[in-house]
Amino acid sequence: MTLDEILASLFPDGHDVTVQDGLIAGSGPLAGGRATVIGIADETTLGVDGALRLAGLVLDAAARDDGDPILVLIDSGSQRMRRRDELLGLNEYLAHLAKALFLADTRGHPTVGMIYGHSAAGAFIATALATRVLVGVPGANPTVMDLTSVARVTTLPLERLEELAKDTPVFAPGLDNMVAMGSVRAVLDADAPLAGQVASLLDDLPRFDDRDRLGAERGGRTEAARIADLVVEAARGG
Amino acid sequence: MSAPTADRAPSWYEASARARLAALLDRASFTEFLGPAARETSPHLPLFDLPRAFDDGIVVGRGTLDDRPVLAAAQEGRFMGGAFGEVHAAKLTGLLRAAAELRPAAVLILFDTGGVRLQEANAGETAISEIMRAIVEVRRAGVPVVGLVGGRAGAYGGGGLIAGTCARLVVSEQGRIAVSGPEVIETNHGVEEFDSKDRALVWRTMGGKHRALTGGADAYAADTAEAFRAAALRLIDRAPAFDLETMRAEQARLEARLERHGTAGDAPDIWSALGVPESGRVSALGDDAFAELLASSGDSHDAR
């Protein structure tokens, strides 16, 4: 689905969402309130400037008492891999955006992420993954690490990795594998109105971070929840 | 039951994760959770014919700092670059979840990481987000989360984002904090954009002095456990709450940085603009001289 199709399906009565420099911003009527919409379009990479602008919009929404949701629509590149961004402290800017989303959520503005295209690395962590509920649109293609890069670093042949990738969701790119991790909660139905599907998500928000539990249930990430629980138990004892 | 440690190297950078914890915390106060004897190793590395470590490259547990109870985690940068694999990351997530519940005096994270372990990239990437969310929960519970960055691998990639989520950060000159590493920038945009072999460029762009001067870290420590300990103790009582006020102040702080330094070509330009005299000499300053300089100049570090 294209961004226009998604927006039309989310907001059949209209919206004021625009894209500027690859950044999505605006709002639209949703579930009885008015959702703030932010995001990244056209596989744009996320640098210090973009992260700060998006964080400002999220904090403005977080400051309000209306409890309206925040939608985060993502078709991004990775973080912008430039000297200037690192000189200025990109890690702080990306973390700031993620924290802004966490804060908004704790202040009663449910955050819903929707990946409809690509995303990778720091940009993915700072946006889509920082929402309370992350869903995918069919055809989305998150790529934490592409197999060519894995091949270069591990010095394993690409053919071997492609073979491994077929039944090893822990490292292979793609939406299905992020679903298996538990990080993408569900894949939406592109043929049904998105407005209703997002409203249902808002009615049934997870009360805590259960992504590791989902990953275990789905068999894609079998260790994380168990290990975290063991550490919690050990910390409680003695 | 914690395994004892040997070789207490005086250098934080050179020391092992276990040696750092032993020297940082009160003597013999550390108890490890899910230690090496539990053999909770990565189930994924064998697929890549890679050796595993009994602790998957991270040590987590409880101890005391000046008699105050703390939970602490230390990454081992020499094993797989200290990278976040599924088990490695889940140990830190578990520690943070425990902290939100048990409310120790602080959580200390001793960073030493190149970021997400690419053989377990999807699990690692997701876990970075889980850790950041867990840190926020700990901070909301009123417990300061203090990051210490001075290891061989620095705090790169997702480690940089986690560092940016901590309430307070201590950094040494050797500690580098960034998202994209030098090689990654060079691979993507060429040697003209970033020469990863230019050590001086790496230090002044991502290193501890630059981060301390510009507000990327709150305290600067010499490369010893004693210095990190003293800094951590100072910072615990000055950690900001996690609320709208703090986040707005951080927004303003980061906006001001972009406005003031957004067109700077190199770190010394930024240092000069911050009022540092003879900014060309900053890299050559010893720890004491730099600490003095930092006390008299540098950006505000309050909001994080």
Place this chain on the structure above:
Amino acid sequence: MDRLQFSHETPRALGGGRDQAILGVVASGNLEVLMERVLEPDRCEIEITTPLGGYDAVWEAVIADFVERAAPGGVRISINDGGAQPDTVMLRLLQAARMMEGQS
């Protein structure tokens, strides 16, 4: 990954009060050694996981030499090898044994 196992009889138990010691790191040219005091005092068992195959005889000789020197009775030794040279292996084993001999 190759897995090697050795079992030795020892004349006496390893001295000292520690139940467990971990030393070294799994990195290129290095290894980690985990010692646990969990066996009968006249037994020592060693398990090695190594990415480099074909060095069974070298490992056997180094381990035999170490058992001879340290008499690590009662101790189970587990090694994750990162491709260490024999002298590094011996050094780490002796260091770990010394840690076990320290106070608990």
